[in-house]
Amino acid sequence: MNFSALLNAMPGAIAQGLIWGIMAIGVFITYKVLDLADLTVDGSMATGGAVCVMLMLNGVNVWIALLCAILAGMLAGLLTGVLHTAMGIPPILAGILTQLSLYSVNLAIMEFKANQGINVTKYALIVSQRNVRSADLGNPIFTVLLILALLIGVLYWFFGTELGSALRATGANEAMSRAQGINTNRAKILGLMISNGIVALSSALLSHYQGFVDVNMGRGAIVIGLAAVIISEVMFGKLFRNFALKLTGVALGAVLYYIVIQIVLWLGLNTNLLKLLSALIVAVFLGIPYWKAHFSVNRAGKGGREHA
Amino acid sequence: MLDLKNIRKTFNAKTVNEKVALNGLNLHLNDSDFVTVIGGNGAGKSTMLNAIAGVWPIDQGSIVIDGVDISRLPEHRRAPLLGRVFQDPMTGTAATMQIEENLALAARRGERRTLKAGISRVERNQYRDQLAALGLGLEDRMTAKVGLLSGGQRQALTLLMATLKKPKLLLLDEHTAALDPRTAEKVLQLSEKIVTENKLMTLMVTHNMRDAIRYGNRLIMMNDGKIILDIAGEEKQRLTVENLMSAFFKASGEEFANDRALLS
Structure with missing residues (x-):
């Protein structure tokens, strides 16, 4: 076996792991903070990319396209939240319903094609696989690290606010939260929206990175997200107590996951x-x-x- | 003032498990009332408190606090008027959050939760003093997770949370039933202190007849979803467990089936 082939594959694994780490942070918010297993992500992990790529192909500015992708993800979260809170559907089933409907929606966004390419030489992509081995600031690893740092900072601030505390309380103890005047339904909807907005951001970045969006690219996303959350808990659970560190741990968990996958592939799986x-x-x-x-x-x- | 008028609630209606939990319940409380509530299992004591708190909608009747009809409001919108302590110490607090975070959540009961900081420095100092007044040493553990506290400590904290923002009505639902006798005594004394200091209108459900007699200015007994005995003032002070029991037999015309009540 050729060890340098594995080393060569590492930057790619790290970049992919970091992008999926953003997605895993979204899963962390529903699974750990809100105590809901939200399967919407399998759909929104393609929606973000679809919206971002299609808008860019139609001449929209990259940052506006990215913002729209995030909003689309939040809309998906809103749908799951409404299915759960207003219609009494168990959260897992609500997520599955949204995820299924998103498959059609994503296809429609992509003009009924299973995938759509976007070329890094023609469009101002935020990250691209092409630069993953370059030693300058154009390397996607730096860009994603920067985005991750920003995201973790914003989330750390938000979950320390009155509103963010209400979300955490809802996940910790619903009965107590209602007794303290928190509208737990609204808190859950908001949490699902934030989570899926983050997942859509990750999706958009992933489609930039790989140079295309595929309608199936979210399949199994929830499992990868959970893997990252759980790996971080097992590896860093005792070490990382602070909320920002926990989020960092989740992103690291995703990177570890992709490194393991890369090694297994190298071993010939x-x-x-x-x-x-x-x-x-x-x-x-x-x-x-x-x-x-x-x-x-x-x-x-x-x-x-x-x-x- | 609290007014409960002709409240009805049936669980599992039209099934074999049908249970009429509240059967035309009427109750009027004055602002100065500290009422203890006793009755056998299934008499409707906790159900009455849950109906007031809005855990589920009632089938019929009206609940009015200080002229505001809250009968149709969802639970979280009634919360500003109510302070609640539950039987299970786990229910009243968020175990995975810090002591001070729990207090900060309670301090914002009934207020819009904004993007301002969840807890301020001024608040922290205030909480430290208030925790110190409980005499449990919690003021030195303000950033500890509530899950690390004992049942008694959690109930004391819940009590503080329930009254941090003065409620119109305090609902104590067998809040000492899960505690050992000595801790239960402590929490009860603390409850009385807080109720008297803040002049809170209070409903306290208890299984212990002696506690029901000792605390509060008024005692009500429930059976089959209705109030069957209502004793206040001097008459209440003269009560003994024995004549309370015989009053129960007379009023209900049946055996008091609850062993715990008999033994206490």
Whole structure:
């Protein structure tokens, strides 16, 4: 096996990991802060790219296109939130419904083509795979790091405000939140909107990075997001207590995930089996806390008997 | 002032599990009333408190506090008028948030939550003093997660949260039932202190007859979703557990089935 091939692939893995790290931060907000498993992301992870690329192909300024992509993602979150709070549909199912409908919506945005390319030489893309090995500031890794730092800063500020605290409280204890006058339905909708807006931002950046948007590019996004969240919890859980550090940990989790994927591919895994591997990783890491609790109880029981 | 008029609530209507929880309940409270509520299991005590708080909509009747009809308002919009402490110490606080964050959330009950900082320095100092007054040493642990506190500490904190912003009505729903006797006693005394100092109109549900007699100026007994006994003032002070029991038998005409009430 050729080790330099692996090294060569690392910048790409890191750049991709960082872009997906933005997406994972969106998942963190619903899954960890709001305590909702939101499957909308599998759809909004393509919507952001679709909106951004199509607008740019039609001559819209890149930053305006990016803003519209984020707004489109927030709209998707709003839909899931309304399905859940106003129609009483369980959050997982609400997310699945939005995700499914987004498949058609995304196709419609992309003028009913499964993918749309955007060329870095013709359009002012924010990041591009082409520069991933360059040693200057045009390297997408620097750009994404900058965006991540900005995003984490804004989120850190927001979740410290009265409104952000109300969102955290809603995720922590709904009954208590309502007793303290928080409109928990509105808090959930807002959280879902913020989360999917972030996911759409990641989607837009990813489509820039790879030079095209594909209607299937969000498939399994929730699993990658969860993987990043869980990896960060297992690896940095004890280290990162502060909210900003936790978000940073999630982004690092996504990078680690992509490095692992890259190594597995280098070891010769068939690319088509990647999703199976992803699911396996997430299942195992989700199981670890359960096993830990289960086995430590058993051990305590044994110890107790011995010392009795 | 609180006015409950002809309140009805049936759970699982038209099923085998149908339960008429509130059956034409009427109650009037004056601003100075500290009312203890007793009754057997399923008498409707907690249901009455939940109906006032708006946990679910009532089937019939009206709930009026200080002239404002809140019967149709959602739970979070009634919150500004109400302070609530629950039976389960887990319910009243957010375990994954800090002590001071919980207090800051409570201090904004009924206010629009904006993009201003969730907690200010001035507030922190104020909370420190208020926590110190509880006498539990919580003032030195303000950034600790509430999940690390004991049940008694959490109930004391919830009590402070419920009254940080003075409510029109304080609802204490068996808030000492999950605590050990000594802690329960402490929390009860603290409750009385807070109620008297702030002159709060209060409804306190309890399973303990002696506590029901000892605290408050008025005692009501519930059975089958209605109030069957209402004793206030001097008459209440002369009450004993024994004559409360016989009053119950007379009023309800049936055995008091609740062991906990009998034993206490």
